[in-house]
Amino acid sequence: MTTALPPRDALPEVFDELDHQLGCLLYLWALPIVSYAQWRDQHERVFGATDHDLVHYVTYRDRLGLITANATTPYILNFFDLSRTGPLVIELPPGPTAGGVSDFWQREVGALGEMGPDGGRGGTTLVVGPGQAVPDHAPDWSVLRSSGMNVMFGFRTLDPDPDAGLALAQQVRVHPFSQHDDPPETRLVSPDGRPWSGDQPSGLAYWARLHEVVQTEVVDERDRFFLAMLRQLGIEPGRPFTPDARLQAILGRAAEVGERMAQANTFAxxxxxxxxxxxxxxxxxxxxxxxxxxxxxxxxxxxxxxxxxxxxxxxxxxxxxxxxxxxxxxxxxxxxxxxxxxxxxxxxxxxxxxxxxxxxxxxxxxxxxxxxxxxxxxxxxxxxxxxxxxxxxxxxxxxxxxxxxxxxxxxxxxxxxxxxxxxxxxxxxxxxxxxxxxxxxxxxxxxxxxx
Known part of the structure; x- marks a missing residue:
């Protein structure tokens, strides 16, 4: 049965509802990439970690900002923008570790340590971003080709002896390949009791963090429709995020309702x-x-x-x-x-x-x-x-x-x-x-x- 078109003066309300529904769906879609982007922000802004550092989470208080951290084994990790660093070198010592590299959609790029190809024997791995070439003079290294330009490298030490675990962590090296001939020291940076949060931000800050990370991320073919929706809400590569009052209200409400949907989708x-x-x-x-x-x-x-x-x-x-x-x-x-x-x-x-x-x-x-x-x-x-x-x-x-x-x-x-x-x-x-x-x-x- 054909229905009449909405009255002209009702169109703003219809479009507001459309944009709200797009926002709710996009909130759910963007959870993994916003999560990592927020965590990276904390590493850089709160802890002062650089492209050749690792953050070492050991104490209970260290982990209070880390979503569903286990309280038993240490975490050692950092986040890297390969568009900024170029290919990344990771040197892992032999020993009981479990870890790997993932992109910012939190898809595993490759496992390292006991569950990786090295089987806990250690070795050097080169992480290469989309469109980046593997240097000719690194033929003996393992190569991981990342599906995204932003990556996380992290691992846990599994030795029950904390001193042995620390000794392992201190031997790990990470730095851009461009600095490999004279690499800077890899520091183990401690949260040192500083308050921090890796939880996805609320309200408009959620969308600002998403806008920030899409500026350097490659377009995944499966996400093109989502990126079209995101563009409708004022977020796209190469453009500033300057939502007007209408979009600010819609995005704020979409983040609130989207999180309620996320809670139900997770806990039930x-x-x-x-x-x-x-x-x-x-x-x-x-x-x-x-x-x-x-x-x-x-x-x-x-x-x-x-x-x-x-x-x-x-x-x-x-x-x-x-x-x-x-x-x-x-x-x-x-x-x-x-x-x-x-x-x-x-x-x-x-x-x-x-x-x-x-x-x-x-x-x-x-x-x-x-x-x-x-x-x-x-x-x-x-x-x-x-x-x-x-x-x-x-x-x-x-x-x-x-x-x-x-x-x-x-x-x-x-x-x-x-x-x-x-x-x-x-x-x-x-x-x-x-x-x-x-x-x-x-x-x-x-x-x-x-x-």
Missing amino acids: KRFPDARYWPDRAWDSAVVLSNSAQRGPWYDELLERASWFYEAVSFSSAMKSTTPGKGQAYLGAYTDADGDWLEGGRAYTLTVPAPVPAALFWSVTVYDTVTRCLVDNEQQRGDRGSRDTDLRTEEDGSVVLEFGPTPPASGVTNWIQTIPGQQWFSYLRLYGPLQPYFDRSWVIGDIEKVDA
Whole structure:
């Protein structure tokens, strides 16, 4: 049935709604690239890191701005604009490290360390951006050809001895190839207690950060329609971002509504097979199929938005299919009754033995607003098998306790939560074993403790 055209005086309202809907969709689409662009800004502006430095996250306070950081192993990383640096040299020593390089859409360019081609033996890698040539006099190096011009290089040291891990980190070298004949010293820069946030910015700042990073990024063929939408909202390469009052209002509202959509898409996952066990409230946190973010006939837009709202970085090792290798991530966003987890309530979680992890396991608590480690007085957000004081039951299981005040059993297995703040949890298995993959091992749900 044909309907009449909208009245002429209603057209501004129709176009406002169109631009608002474009903005909501673009918010979800841009989450991974804005996340890395924001994090790079903090490295440069807050920490003073340069193109030949690495930021070393060690302490609990160091990681409070890092989305869903694990609280067990150190992180060492930095961000590089290959249009500014040219090809990048990475020298990695032999030893137990896990890391790699990814573009700013957080697609893995290549793994390094134990899960990479070097198998933990170390070596030199050259990272080359789109359109950049591989220098003739680097024939023996591994070459990674990045899918984007902006990249992240990062790794974790896996040695349980902190001194050994630090010694490994101090041997890593990174610098532009143009400086390879006389490379500057690679510094390990510490956050040193300075407040910072890798969380995607809110409101108009979200769009300003997106505008900034698209100025040096290459156009991916799969994103051309999205870039057309972005152009409609005043963001495009080679043009300043100067939204008028109308666009400022639309973009501010789109960021607010887009984030609500991102929260629902993350904490109430609708993806097929997201629930790991049918009778448990644990989801596969990493819902992406692969590093390319590609399904069989579509690109994983909402899957990507889900993971990169709650986390940063992806590698094939994080979704291991080989027993004893890589990692596994499960997320608990509700308790056993399907209710959001509240910081003012007490809960328990039973982790049955033996836990199928060749290296170690941990359970970590995160704030739903920041998606970062809970900033509690305890300054501890996780418990796991590397904690030598962990209390076990007679059958070998571990009962973890969560709540705002210490339980009667003591603080050994307790993670402090904050009244008025909601939280969620990750279970990480490092070197997951067959009982995890065949689901014969089943963890309990997070259960309310009756008041």
